[in-house]
Amino acid sequence: xxxxxxxxxxxxxxxxxxxxxxxxxxxxxxxxxxxxxxxxxxxxxxxxxxxxxxx
Numbered sequence: 863x864x865x866x867x868x869x870x871x872x873x874x875x876x877x878x879x880x881x882x883x884x885x886x887x888x889x890x891x892x893x894x895x896x897x898x899x900x901x902x903x904x905x906x907x908x909x910x911x912x913x914x915x916x917x
């Protein structure tokens with residue numbers, strides 16, 4: 863029975879780690895999305911500056 867108890871503890875530990883990993887992945891996904899949006903805004907600004915310089 864001791865092994866069964868240990869297995870349950872391992873499962874609970876892994877489930878907790880999995881939940882934390884999923885939360886971290888969600889946060890990173892959102893941060894990545896915001897960085898992509900910021901990058902696009904900067905590209906637009908850069909292209910705008912290039913157009914003004916060429917005139």
